[in-house]
Amino acid sequence: METIKLTINQKEITANQEESILEICQNHQIAIPTLCHHPDLRNEGNCRLCVVEVDGEENLTASCNRKACDGMVIETESEKVINSRRATLELLIANHPNDCLTCDRTSGECQLQDLCYQYDISRGEQLLKTIEQKKALDLSSPSIERDLNKCIVCGKCLRVCGETQDIGIYHYQERGFDTLVSTKENQPLAETKCINCGQCVKVCPVGALVEKQEIRKVMQAIVDPEVHVVVQTAPAVKHT
Ligand code: SF4
Numbered sequence: 001m002e003t004i005k006l007t008i009n010q011k012e013i014t015a016n017q018e019e020s021i022l023e024i025c026q027n028h029q030i031a032i033p034t035l036c037h038h039p040d041l042r043n044e045g046n047c048r049l050c051v052v053e054v055d056g057e058e059n060l061t062a063s064c065n066r067k068a069c070d071g072m073v074i075e076t077e078s079e080k081v082i083n084s085r086r087a088t089l090e091l092l093i094a095n096h097p098n099d100c101l102t103c104d105r106t107s108g109e110c111q112l113q114d115l116c117y118q119y120d121i122s123r124g125e126q127l128l129k130t131i132e133q134k135k136a137l138d139l140s141s142p143s144i145e146r147d148l149n150k151c152i153v154c155g156k157c158l159r160v161c162g163e164t165q166d167i168g169i170y171h172y173q174e175r176g177f178d179t180l181v182s183t184k185e186n187q188p189l190a191e192t193k194c195i196n197c198g199q200c201v202k203v204c205p206v207g208a209l210v211e212k213q214e215i216r217k218v219m220q221a222i223v224d225p226e227v228h229v230v231v232q233t234a235p236a237v238k239h240t
């Protein structure tokens, strides 16, 4: 495979021509934040968090979606890049429910929360007023809880379900600021051909798709036999 030479943050690096800028950075321990990228999924370039400066071009480029070329000069931490990432995070958090303390995607597991800490984003700096969202929770599935209010439209669930699992229950809907990733005609999960494989939960970077409590406890008990699982049964019906 052909190799190329490029400069990243003033350091000369040798890389494989087929690699994206993001892959090259990851291979050289240059941290780039991502929300919609997954190494096993096709890139869509939805979140714009992985932007970098290339050859002093006016527009920043999504590093996950651009192949590197010989002689490229890349900045991953310039002021322009950091300001752009901060603006993206501020927009995302402005439109996100303020329930981190009770969210089922526990602290340390939510990539959006981690990045907000890392880039020092707090609700006080929001560009927009928090938008009241009232999309109903979907609790219909035996294994997955779905909260569309928390979805950041990264599209990973759609790609893993449609392309890796070949099932395809998720679709993009609406446009622009109203874009959603939901089931066809917004049916509850239980009414789709979902097979409860849990792959969408695994790739979701936020608390929009989480395992149901009962499933989590069973999984915990499998890895840690000290954990006791109490299966709740319905109270007996009294016959009079
Ligand atoms: Fe991404 Fe999760 Fe929304 Fe799917 S539900 S688009 S994985 S944030």
Ligand code: FES
Pocket (backbone or CB within 6 Å): 033, 034, 035, 036, 037, 044, 045, 046, 047, 048, 049, 050, 051, 062, 063, 064, 065
């Ligand atoms: Fe590149 Fe989202 S990770 S655009």
